[in-house]
Amino acid sequence: MNSSPTKSTIQPSPANRFERRKQRTRDQLKAAVMALILEKGYEEVSIQDITDRADLGRGTFYVHFQDKEDLVWSTLNEEFNQLFEEINTRHLGEKSPRYEFLVWLTMFEYAGDHADLFRILVGSQGSARLQQRIEDYLAELMLQGIEAGECFPQFQTPPLVLARTLTGGVVSAIMWWLEHPDSYTAYQMASHIFTLIFRQPPPISADSPLLRRD
Numbered sequence: 001m002n003s004s005p006t007k008s009t010i011q012p013s014p015a016n017r018f019e020r021r022k023q024r025t026r027d028q029l030k031a032a033v034m035a036l037i038l039e040k041g042y043e044e045v046s047i048q049d050i051t052d053r054a055d056l057g058r059g060t061f062y063v064h065f066q067d068k069e070d071l072v073w074s075t076l077n078e079e080f081n082q083l084f085e086e087i088n089t090r091h092l093g094e095k096s097p098r099y100e101f102l103v104w105l106t107m108f109e110y111a112g113d114h115a116d117l118f119r120i121l122v123g124s125q126g127s128a129r130l131q132q133r134i135e136d137y138l139a140e141l142m143l144q145g146i147e148a149g150e151c152f153p154q155f156q157t158p159p160l161v162l163a164r165t166l167t168g169g170v171v172s173a174i175m176w177w178l179e180h181p182d183s184y185t186a187y188q189m190a191s192h193i194f195t196l197i198f199r200q201p202p203p204i205s206a207d208s209p210l211l212r213r214d
Contacts, residue, residue, distance in 0.1 A: 026064050028054040030075040033068065034117065042072075042120050042127055072121070073133050080137060083110055096151050098203040101194045103151075104170065105204075108186035109212060111174050119178050122171075131171070139167040166197070187211060 032053035036045045047068060051058050065071040083106070091102050111118055122131040143163040145151040155162055170193060177189050184192070191202040204211065 022064075025056065025060060026074075028056060029061060029064065029071055030078075033071050034075060037072070037120055038116060041125065042130075043125070069127065069129060072127075072130060076121075076130075076134065077137065080134075084141060096153055097194070097198045097200075100151050100198075101190060101203050104193055105187060105190040105211075107170070108174065108177065108189045111178060112181070112186050115178050115181060118174075122175055123179060131175075135167055135171050138171065139163045142167055169193070 029050060032050050033045065036049055036053055040049070045068065047058060047061055050068070050071070051061050061071075065074065087103055087106050090106075091099060094102060120126060122134065140163075142151070143159055146155075146159040146163055152162060152166075157165075173189060173193060177184065187206055191206075194200075194202045
């Protein structure tokens with residue numbers, strides 16, 4: 001007689017149920033804080049606001065996150081990880097400097113798609129600490145790409161100096177652009193940065209079918 005459990009008798013383990021419940025709670029808190037930031041602004045949102053919106057207790061909040069910034073950064077970090085996974089998948093095999101241009105273009109498009117949120121988080125009334133964490137995240141990604149020979153191979157500048165300098169410049173440009181969205185398109189901003197750094201026209205023309213059309 002076969003004593004192996006059948007599909008109908010297999011039950012989720014307590015650990016699996018706990019992890020799913022934990023993830024649902026974290027997702028509730030993330031959704032709540034992002035909605036509140038758009039409604040009230042970053043500084044005006046309190047832990048109590050977040051837990052009330054998520055219908056959870058304050059104690060539950062502190063089981064998962066240290067403070068509001070930790071919650072917001074966890075949410076952004078997850079979004080950025082997904083974004084750059086998509087970038088690497090979409091542009092797999094692209095070589096420098098075309099690869100760098102495509103990354104910058106995607107970053108500006110993403111920032112434009114979430115302009116209201118990023119204006120609040122890292123704009124003139126936003127959080128300097130969050131801006132620094134975003135810069136650190138992007139600089140680390142760039143440093144990895146430089147050290148792997150995937151981007152900026154023609155530059156002789158020490159990798160860390162190059163990564164920090166370029167990241168700071170691009171983040172500053174994005175912040176300025178979000179405050180002046182009618183000045184240039186995402187394509188134009190990426191093109192300006194590309195031409196400034198590589199001293200050549202962008203590798204994709206403005207009328208290319210590869211560009212996103214909104």
